[in-house]
Amino acid sequence: MEPVIVVGAGPVGLALALALARHEVPSVLLETGDGEAPARPARTCVLRPDTAALAQRLAGPAELPGTHWRVWRTLRRRQCLDQEDFAPGDAPFHLPQHSLTGALTAAVRRSGLVDFVPGRRLTELEQHDSGVRARTSGGLGVAWSGSYLVGCDGARSTVRKLLGVRFPGRTSVERRAVAALRVPLPWPDEALLHRDPPGGGEVSARSLPGGLWRLDWRLPPRGDLVTPEDLLRRIGSTLAAWSEEAGPQDGSPAYDLLDTGVHTAHQRLARRWRCGRAFLAGDAARLLGALGTQSVDEGLRDADNLAWKLAVAWHGGDGAAADALLDTYESERRGVSVARLRALDQALPLVQGGSALRSLLPGGRGPLGLLTDGHAGRGPLGAPGAYAASPLTSPALPGLAVAAELGRPAADVPVTVPGGERQPLRGRLGRRLLVVLVAPGTGVWESRHWRNAGVMPQLAAAVRELPLPAELLVAEAYPGAEAHSVLLVRPDGHLAAALPGVDAAELHASAMRLAGGDGADLRA
Template identity: 60%
Template sequence: MDPVIVVGAGPVGLALALALAAQGVPSVLLDEGGGEAKGDPRPARTVVLRADTAALAERLGCSTVRDEGLRWVGWRALRRKQELHRVEFHGEDLPAPVHIPQHALTRGLWNAVEASDLVQVAAHHRLDALEQDGSGITAHTRGPEATRWRGSFLVGCDGARSTVRKLLGIRFPGRTAVERHAVAALRTELPWPGEGVVHRLPPWRAVGDEVTARPLADGVWRLDWLLPGRGELVTPDALVSRVRDTLAGWCDGPPQYDLLDTGVHTLHHRLARRWRADRAFLTGDAAHLLGAVGTQGVDEGLRDADNLAWKLAHAWRHGASDLLLDSYQAERRTAVAARLRAADQSLPILRGTGGLRSCLPGASRGHGALLTDGHLGLGALGAPPSYPHSPLTPQHTESHAAVATPVGAPVADVAVTTPEGSTTGLRQRLGRARLLVVLVAPGTGVWDRRHWVTAGVMPQLASAVSELPTRAELLVAESYPGASAHTVLMVRPDGHLVAAFGGVRPAELYAAADAVRGGAPAASKAPSEHAAARPD
């Protein structure tokens, strides 16, 4: 079987190649650059990873998330001289985001790629043309060596100006320059160590209507100032003046600081019409651009990679139905579209164009909560997505049981025990090209494994799992939120709940597993007309 071709070696492309490798699938990574973490570090270009995507990056072997990222201890929303909203992070109940320079994240992913035997890096290769047929896809590149690459599938992770998207003739509509921010990275001391802050209408209004401070490791902060929509030029002197006025206002005097990097960041909102064209797919900035109101493009791109990798791994091993491959677009495009819609609906309210609603009592506090949701990955603006209406959701039956996690939502990271006796977190078993079947069995933590592995419902469940139409791993948990004893959970490789059952139900387990794989694999066929390189 030919490898998967991954076009683009940014964080999303690297993560996708690693996620495929974790599931035993080889890939070829086409990189226009030198095949390594490259470029001068830009401290002002940073990434906020929510808890789920930070855990994904660490699971893929990116040690810099842990070593060089900073987990925030809290968040504040201020208006003028008043604190409107404060959040403290509390472990699993409210996990902290991780703030990391993008070059550090990229370097950590590159280090993991270099350690993998299943990722072949093709440096200095620029994609030129694509050809699809019933058994694979061919990529033609310009570069020093091979100009023709044969793959089973191809994924465009090549950014906002995606060559893959253009070769497939997929439109990329949306809005340009939704917001503009002046950005600075500096080393200093602020009154809120380890906490992020968004300050609206600061008393020293010369710096603008909104400024955000987000801490990084080693005493570094990233500051963002919302710029007027008229697109005025931000000179170096004007930016330094903003830094001094802001720090003086926050610290009651001019503090010492070391300016590391500056820039102007323009945010666009765009969404590709299609994310799949037969054997070709789009992920990350090639498929969507977002970022206003604190939403995070890299965060969503990593979720794209996590969603797509297990589906490609299943297709690479067993073949796949169109339903399985189409579910990537159905799930991820719908989730990102909801993010964009929520941000677009929030912007008129937050930016003072919401009419009388913005003058109502409590409106300012509501604005602070909206911005908090966007920056922390909460609510419609950023919470980990659920896929309740996925085409892979099994039909509901009377045997289904209710637990605290809705169908399609990410599962809780409870402690689980494997049949071999090792104990770990549930999320550590994700991303291995197999379903997880979890039996909730109180007391197994104190019983000798020799007793419970052959007692009660375990033998029947183990037999049912061995008969599923796709690979699965059987795990045991002492408890799960909202679940009673002998509840059986089925979890997708990307951590979303398929279904929960009251007891061992072999027929229902089989039907659920069959639904998750999208039914029986489709026979190989010639490319359908939607794969042609044509405008939508």
């Protein structure tokens, strides 16, 4: 088959091309710009632990330059009202967006399966029964042929416009003045939200490596332009309120101002995310960003969800099963976005000053609790979406506590491959299905003692017969799972099935759902 055409080389397009390469699917990555990410320290992104692990897997061996927060603290006036202490491995990861884009771009340039073509603007898009054709301007203005096409080209998506997909929603629901500073604040590796500080308003501070901080001040959704003088006044008064040492002039500590900007959050949702062989992902498909929600994080989840499904269709050929599987990209990812945007609609009036909707919000959360949820990655505003109702998720079997987690991201437990290698489960994601046997006690023995004992030979034989490429792993324990439970994890890390033991027929049926359900053998 012809390669997948990816339009847009932002974080989402780069991640999708790299994820496809991990599934041995070639792609052509078209980018309007020159392929270089300009440094903008005030433009940052927060990744949840699973998407941070995804970005690291795709970027390669070099560590991404960011900060894992140890603490998120919520203040009102001079009182700490809420504090989230993150355990190792569960902390949000904060990094400059240009650093993420640069690392992913470097990985794309190293890949032999991604044809990266900067300086090309999409002008035409056609679909036919077996593929797509795209034409670009710039250079020779050539035409490109592909098996599928994915628009990752941002809020003003050309792909979305060429497909005629509507993009309804709300404009300017939240506006923030942003500054990136190098300043000695007393909370290394932390982040905080301060509401009603001395001087009033709302400001957040989020740490970055090297003594850098991103500060955000909430502004009215519509209002006057933020002048340089106004921004300097905000910086001075905020730092003075936080510092115990007064500066020589305005009471604030010395700082280096690196970058500024005004960030406006919109809420929009594309009517369709799939049109035949063309798909939308990232900001081309949905816009959010208010109350701590993270658009790059959601876009990376889009790429991870779509990549393995395109790979199954690409390797297995066209057919009803592949078509049904690709349909689940829209139902799963758009469904999660609908829930996220609905939660934002409910929360915004309360957070921005109203109180009438408190009874409608989950748990009766107050404004500061909702803000903490969004930033800390929990609750309807921040927690990763689940696909419990997806046709790819097997029905829950009675008596399994872990079945309540079906459709959610799998826990990052230590796992061992039959050859003896041991690592976190997230390190095995992104290439094939994972079949995890929960077997307490195996960690104290070398794998040669247990890989041919007990239920392992039977399970290994069942895994070899699955309709999709799969890897067998062993875990000492898994939250909510009894000994000898068998878990099936999708390539994007979501728990698809939980079985009380080795049942080859049930395991095969669960894998068949992930293959589209027609009985075809799609092993690469």
